[in-house]
Every structure is written in C-alpha cells, then in structure tokens.
Amino acid sequence: MLKSQKIKIMIVAAALVAIAVIVPNTNSFVILLVTRALAFSILVMSLDILLGYTGLASLGQAAYLGVGAYATAILATKYNFGLGWDFWLVIVFGILFSAALAAVFGLLAIRATGVYFLMITLALGQCVWGLAYRWNSLTGGDNGINLRGRPKFGIDLANDVTFFYVVFGFFAVSLLLMYVLVRSPFGRSLSGIRERELRMQILGYNTWLHKYIAFIIAGGFGGLSGVLWAHTAGIVSPENVVLTTSVDALLMAVLGGAGTLVGGVIGTFIVIALREYLSTLVPWWQYVLGAVYVLTILYLPSGLMGIPERIRQRRNALGKPDDPKKLATAPS
Amino acid sequence: MTNSLLRRLSPLLLGGCLALAMSPSQPAGAEELRIGYLAPTTGIFAAVGKDMVDGFQMYLDDHKKGFGGADVKFIVEDEQGKPDTAVTKAKKLVLQDKVHMFVGGLLASTGYALAPVSSKDAIYISSVAAADDLTQRDLAKFPYFIRTGWSSSQPSHPFGQWACEQGYKKIVAIGADYAFGYEVIGGFQRAFEACGGQIVQKIWPPLGTKDFGPYIPTIKADADAIFTLMVGPMSLQFPKQLAAAGNKKPVIGGGTSYDEFVLPAMGDEVIGHVSALMYSAAIDTPKNAAFVKAYRAKYGKVPSYYSEVNYTTAQMIDEVMTKNKGKYPGSDEFIKQLNAVKIDSIRGPVSIDDMRNPVQNIYIKKVEKKKMFGYDKDELWNTVIKTYANVNQFGQFKKDEFLKTPVYSRDFPPCKFCN
Numbered sequence: 001m002l003k004s005q006k007i008k009i010m011i012v013a014a015a016l017v018a019i020a021v022i023v024p025n026t027n028s029f030v031i032l033l034v035t036r037a038l039a040f041s042i043l044v045m046s047l048d049i050l051l052g053y054t055g056l057a058s059l060g061q062a063a064y065l066g067v068g069a070y071a072t073a074i075l076a077t078k079y080n081f082g083l084g085w086d087f088w089l090v091i092v093f094g095i096l097f098s099a100a101l102a103a104v105f106g107l108l109a110i111r112a113t114g115v116y117f118l119m120i121t122l123a124l125g126q127c128v129w130g131l132a133y134r135w136n137s138l139t140g141g142d143n144g145i146n147l148r149g150r151p152k153f154g155i156d157l158a159n160d161v162t163f164f165y166v167v168f169g170f171f172a173v174s175l176l177l178m179y180v181l182v183r184s185p186f187g188r189s190l191s192g193i194r195e196r197e198l199r200m201q202i203l204g205y206n207t208w209l210h211k212y213i214a215f216i217i218a219g220g221f222g223g224l225s226g227v228l229w230a231h232t233a234g235i236v237s238p239e240n241v242v243l244t245t246s247v248d249a250l251l252m253a254v255l256g257g258a259g260t261l262v263g264g265v266i267g268t269f270i271v272i273a274l275r276e277y278l279s280t281l282v283p284w285w286q287y288v289l290g291a292v293y294v295l296t297i298l299y300l301p302s303g304l305m306g307i308p309e310r311i312r313q314r315r316n317a318l319g320k321p322d323d324p325k326k327l328a329t330a331p332s
Numbered sequence: 333m334t335n336s337l338l339r340r341l342s343p344l345l346l347g348g349c350l351a352l353a354m355s356p357s358q359p360a361g362a363e364e365l366r367i368g369y370l371a372p373t374t375g376i377f378a379a380v381g382k383d384m385v386d387g388f389q390m391y392l393d394d395h396k397k398g399f400g401g402a403d404v405k406f407i408v409e410d411e412q413g414k415p416d417t418a419v420t421k422a423k424k425l426v427l428q429d430k431v432h433m434f435v436g437g438l439l440a441s442t443g444y445a446l447a448p449v450s451s452k453d454a455i456y457i458s459s460v461a462a463a464d465d466l467t468q469r470d471l472a473k474f475p476y477f478i479r480t481g482w483s484s485s486q487p488s489h490p491f492g493q494w495a496c497e498q499g500y501k502k503i504v505a506i507g508a509d510y511a512f513g514y515e516v517i518g519g520f521q522r523a524f525e526a527c528g529g530q531i532v533q534k535i536w537p538p539l540g541t542k543d544f545g546p547y548i549p550t551i552k553a554d555a556d557a558i559f560t561l562m563v564g565p566m567s568l569q570f571p572k573q574l575a576a577a578g579n580k581k582p583v584i585g586g587g588t589s590y591d592e593f594v595l596p597a598m599g600d601e602v603i604g605h606v607s608a609l610m611y612s613a614a615i616d617t618p619k620n621a622a623f624v625k626a627y628r629a630k631y632g633k634v635p636s637y638y639s640e641v642n643y644t645t646a647q648m649i650d651e652v653m654t655k656n657k658g659k660y661p662g663s664d665e666f667i668k669q670l671n672a673v674k675i676d677s678i679r680g681p682v683s684i685d686d687m688r689n690p691v692q693n694i695y696i697k698k699v700e701k702k703k704m705f706g707y708d709k710d711e712l713w714n715t716v717i718k719t720y721a722n723v724n725q726f727g728q729f730k731k732d733e734f735l736k737t738p739v740y741s742r743d744f745p746p747c748k749f750c751n
Binding site for chain 2: 027028029032033036133136141142143144146148233234235237239240276279280283286
C-alpha cells in the first residue's frame with residue numbers, strides 16, 4: 001500500500017517535471033494550450049473532490065470559475081487593480097469570492113442528493129450565467145470583458161513562458177493541497193459519505209457539515225482556476241459560465257477517472273488537445289471527441305485511470321493466481 | 333515489479349505522446365503571404381461560415397496569378413461562433429502559422445474579442461464582424477485593425493430615414509440579445525426618431541432562440557410596423573412563427589434577417605418584407621449577375637452578403653499586394669495602403685474612411701418572388717428598391733456629435749416611448 005502509493009507520487013512528480021521542462025521548448029501555441037489546460041484542470045480537480053470523493057455530481061462548477069474570472073477582469077479593467085503586486089490579492093479575492101458564493105449555494109444545494117443535487121447546482125450555475133449575460137454595466141453582457149495585458153511585478157506575465165510557469169506553480173500547489181485534503185481524515189470521511197452516508201451518520205459524523213465544507217473548498221479552488229483562466233484567455237465572457245463549461249468539466253473528470261485527481265488532469269489535457277489542437281488539423285475532430293467519450297463510458301467506467309486496473313484483471317483472468325494484496329489496494 | 337512500473341508509467345507515456353504530437357511545424361518561404369481565416373464551420377452558424385469561406389476561396393481560385401505573384405497560403409480555422417474559441421484560434425494562427433493577417437470572425441462580440449489579438453505581427457481585417465465601436469470610440473486602441481465589411485449600424489441610419497418616408501409612426505423592434513442586435517436596432521432607432529418616428533417597444537430574445545412563442549404575443553397592437561433583427565437560424569424561424577401568429581403588420585428588418593444565406597430556405601411568408609444592407613444578390617448590374625452565376629455554379633446556391641464581402645476583402649488584399657509586387661510591405665504600411673484602396677466591387681464602389689471603416693452603397697431591399705438572371709424558376713430575391721450612395725458609418729449624423737454619445741447598447745438609445 002505505502003510502496004505503491006510512493007510510486008504513484010513519484011510518477012506524478014516525474015510527469016510534472018517533464019511538463020515543466022518540455023513545454024517551454026515547444027512552440028508558443030502549445031505553451032498557450034498547456035497553460036489553458038493547467039488552469040482549467042484546477043477546476044476539474046475541484047469538481048473531482050465533489051464528484052469522486054464525496055459522491056456529489058455538480059453541474060454548476062463553472063459558476064466558481066466565472067466568479068474568479070469576472071472578479072479578475074472587473075478589477076483589472078474598472079479599477080486598474082491586480083496588474084502589479086496586487087495580483088496576489090486578486091488571487092485571494094478570487095478564491096474568497098468563489099468560496100463565499102459556494103457557501104451560499106451550498107446552503108441550498110447540499111440538502112439534496114443524487115439527481116436533485118445535479119438539478120439544483122445546474123439551476124444555481126445558470127443564475128450566475130444569467131447575471132453574467134444580463135448585468136451589462138458590470139459584465140459587458142454577451143461581449144464579455146477584454147483584459148488588457150497581464151500583471152507585471154518584477155516578472156512580466158505577458159511573456160507566455162513566464163506565465164506558464166506561474167500557472168504551473170499554482171497548479172502544482174493546488175494538486176498537492178487537494179491530495180493532502182483527500183488523504184486527510186476529513187477526506188477519508190468524505191469517501192465514507194460517498195460509500196454510505198447513513199452509516200457515517202450512525203457513526204456520529206455530521207455528514208451535512210462535511211459535504212458543506214467540501215463544497216466550499218471546491219468553490220475556492222474553482223475561483224483560483226477562474227483568476228488564472230481570465231489571464232490565460234485574455235477575455236471573460238458568459239461562455240465561461242455557461243452550462244456546457246460545467247458539463248465539460250464533469251466529462252473531463254469522468255474521462256480521466258473520478259476520484260483520482262490526476263485523472264481529471266489527464267481528461268482535461270485530452271479534451272483540450274482534441275478540441276483546440278486536433279480541430280486545427282482536421283475538420284472531423286468532434287467525432288473523435290465523441291468516440292473517446294463513448295468508448296470510455298462503455299469500456300472504462302472508471303475512466304482512463306482505470307486502465308492499469310483493467311490490465312491487471314485481464315492478466316489475472318488469464319490464469320495467474322490472484323494476489324490478495326493487490327485486491328486490497330484496488331484504487332478507491 | 334517492472335510490469336507494475338510499466339503500468340504506472342503508461343499515463344506518463346501518454347503525456348509524452350501528446351507532447352510529441354503537438355511538436356511545432358514551422359512554415360517557411362520568402363514570398364509567401366499567409367492569410368489566416370476565422371469562420372464558424374461547425375455549430376449553429378455553420379451555414380454562414382461556409383458562405384464566408386467560400387466567398388474568400390472563390391476569389392483565390394479565380395485569381396491564382398493575382399496578389400502580385402505572392403504564394404498565398406490560406407488557413408481556415410473554426411471559431412465555432414464563440415468569442416473565446418475565436419481568440420484561441422487567432423492565437424494559433426499568429427503564433428504557430430505566423431500569419432501576416434487574420435480575416436473574418438462572425439459575431440460582433442467575436443470582433444470585440446479578436447481586435448486585441450491584432451498586433452504588429454499580424455493585423456486583423458474584419459470582413460464580417462461588424463462591432464461598431466472598433467472603428468469608432470475604440471479605434472485608437474487597435475492600430476492594427478481595419479474593416480472591409482461594415483459597422484452594424486451603418487445600414488440602419490439610412491434605413492431609419494426610409495422608414496419615416498414610408499409614413500410609419502410607431503415601430504416595435506425585436507432583435508437578438510447581443511452587441512450586433514443592440515447596434516443595428518440602436519442605429520435604426522436613432523435615425524427613425526430623429527425624423528419623427530417612435531420606437532414604442534424593444535424585445536430582446538437571446539441569441540439562438542428557436543421558439544418565439546413567448547415573445548410574439550407581447551408585440552404591441554398599436555404599432556405600424558415591426559423591425560426585426562435576426563441572425564443565423566433565428567432568421568428562418570421568426571418570420572414563420574410571426575406569420576403563423578396571424579401578423580398583418582408590415583415587417584422590416586436588419587440585413588441579416590433576410591440575407592441570402594437563409595433566403596432560399598424561406599417560405600412565401602417573407603414576401604414584401606423590407607431590409608437594408610450593403611449587398612443583395614439581386615443588385616442588377618452585369619458585375620453582380622456574373623458573380624451570382626459563377627458562385628451558384630460553383631457552390632450550388634446564391635451568394636449571401638457573407639460571400640460577397642469576403643470575396644471583396646480578398647480583392648482588396650490583392651489590390652495592395654499587386655501594388656507591392658507580391659511582397660508584404662509590413663503591417664504598418666499594409667494597413668495604410670489598404671486604407672487607401674478604392675475599388676469598384678461587386679456590391680458597388682467601396683472605399684475606406686479615416687476611421688478604417690468602409691464607405692459604400694446601402695441598399696433598401698424588398699423580398700420578391702420572381703425570375704432573375706435567366707434562371708427559369710420563380711425564386712425569392714432581395715430586390716433593390718432604393719439605393720443610398722456612399723454611406724459612411726455615421727450616415728446623416730455629424731461625426732463629432734455621434735462619437736460623443738455612447739455606443740449603442742441595450743440601454744442606449746433609451747426607449748423614450750416604451751410606455
């Protein structure tokens with residue numbers, strides 16, 4: 001258990017180092033796409049805390065990205081705030097605003113479970129979209145807000161490579177924090193709630209509070225993702241908070257494998273690579289994307305991260321005696 | 333152990349493969365002119381996107397020896413009708429393909445999003461995206477932006493005057509809820525109210541609305557006419573549902589409501605509807621007749637304004653490149669020369685004003701069912717009933733006063749007669 005865990009961590013660390021080393025040496029469009037994918041995967045991971053670890057499928061996660069992104073854009077264009085050292089304050093504000101919104105939405109949503117939770121989060125997410133679309137004086141309506149230039153403090157984030165490293169840093173820290181979170185006793189009790197909420201209640205856990213706190217934390221990370229997204233894309237529009245963005249995040253998490261954090265990241269990279277890069281090469285990229293989704297759901301219900309497990313099962317079925325230790329460590 | 337390591341390495345390998353697949357491909361070539369093109373080739377605006385690309389492509393096919401002999405590389409990217417995607421794709425064109433210019437972009441909101449991407453490295457030529465402010469109050473922000481199409485409110489200004497001349501007093505406006513809708517209707521309102529008319533109601537269905545059931549019954553009964561501004565699939569649905577609701581009022585509208593991208597698919601309910609734009613496939617000139625016939629033979633449909641403006645945009649680029657004997661003169665010089673181009677295009681004489689927006693004829697067009705250009709079937713055509721020659725983006729208004737007012741929006745001009 002411990003050993004395999006260590007290996008997993010090492011692989012993830014190695015992959016991160018590889019990204020940090022390889023990407024800046026590719027062409028600048030690829031750097032841009034990877035930066036986007038990293039910023040967005042923070043949102044997908046935050047959703048994974050709800051979906052994979054707590055068992056709450058939220059269809060409104062884009063709202064928190066939207067709050068972070070709009071806060072960044074409005075502060076920057078209306079108040080000229082957040083374009084120097086105060087960028088770090090904007091990061092804090094983005095996280096706080098989104099967490100606060102999640103705290104409000106959570107009060108309404110957490111009471112529900114299953115499909116009802118899905119519907120309530122969808123409705124709440126659409127409220128935020130409605131605001132973004134209609135509150136013209138603040139959000140620029142359908143036009144959205146163009147950000148002029150990225151922050152500059154000692155280092156100039158307008159440089160795509162510098163900015164990539166900053167986003168990469170936030171991504172790595174987020175991954176680490178969320179990993180620590182899900183491994184903590186708190187995270188364990190979330191998994192317990194996912195498996196059987198009634199039992200946790202009988203054991204004396206306040207499951208509502210656990211879910212509520214998880215919801216707020218996920219919202220906070222969503223806000224961070226939004227701040228980074230705003231500066232990555234350079235434009236914030238209702239498109240960022242629309243339902244399809246939430247669905248995208250959900251699909252990315254499921255594609256990679258819910259309840260693995262890293263799976264969501266892989267899912268994000270694959271979808272962004274197909275949608276933004278393959279689409280520049282061939283016109284039939286949508287079929288590829290569709291096929292990837294369908295095949296994953298059909299053959300890999302536990303997502304791409306389930307592939308090693310599938311191979312293991314296949315091999316065991318071929319006649320190798322079962323290793324009892326391995327069964328015990330099947331990924332949660 | 334090795335097995336399990338290999339298994340665990342697989343995600344990493346996957347990542348590596350992806351990184352490899354994304355490795356750069358650098359274009360090269362001395363006398364190459366790289367033109368990036370953004371159009372929605374998928375999604376609800378795909379039909380419009382096809383017309384845009386076809387128009388530009390047709391000019392390139394017809395003038396293989398043009399552009400002063402430069403080797404034109406035409407790269408089309410799908411912007412999916414979303415500002416966000418358009419920005420990503422524009423950056424791809426600039427960063428990876430190293431284009432000299434990128435052209436296109438459909439929605440006005442896309443235009444606003446794309447303008448900041450333009451720079452000394454790559455200029456942005458807006459052939460379709462009509463966002464008003466880019467050539468008005470925001471002009472100074474975007475020195476590497478120029479427009480060869482139109483500004484949204486440009487046809488609306490003469491059209492408002494025309495509506496007064498018809499004796500309309502009270503008009504209800506219904507239009508798509510986004511920048512382009514605000515600007516077309518705003519321009520119409522300003523002009524119409526300046527000559528004594530009243531806009532008594534403004535209704536804003538969201539972009540992409542297919543069911544107008546909730547909106548049509550709210551149209552005020554005492555209005556003399558209805559002004560519509562539809563885009564994409566909305567254009568097809570609205571007149572149908574309006575007719576089905578038993579409307580007897582005259583209907584007039586922005587150019588995109590009756591443009592040829594949708595006209596052939598429309599039913600007889602649109603006969604008699606009047607709209608204003610800088611192009612109609614039914615302009616009765618030999619030049620346009622030849623264009624319509626050639627386009628139709630090639631692509632199987634009549635050209636829309638989206639086809640024509642892009643054809644003409646290619647022609648204007650050709651003009652500049654020919655003058656420079658096929659050598660790209662640098663972005664500053666190119667903008668300057670493009671700005672000075674005066675051509676006799678298919679839609680009539682076109683020049684570009686000092687705020688980098690075209691000056692051109694605006695045609696008031698009435699949908700009629702008739703035979704044209706020797707085709708043997710009765711079809712719907714946008715017959716030109718009046719021509720306003722050489723209209724600039726400010727129309728009958730004074731430039732200075734015009735620029736002092738804010739850009740047209742949901743709240744401007746205010747609806748004074750709405751109650």
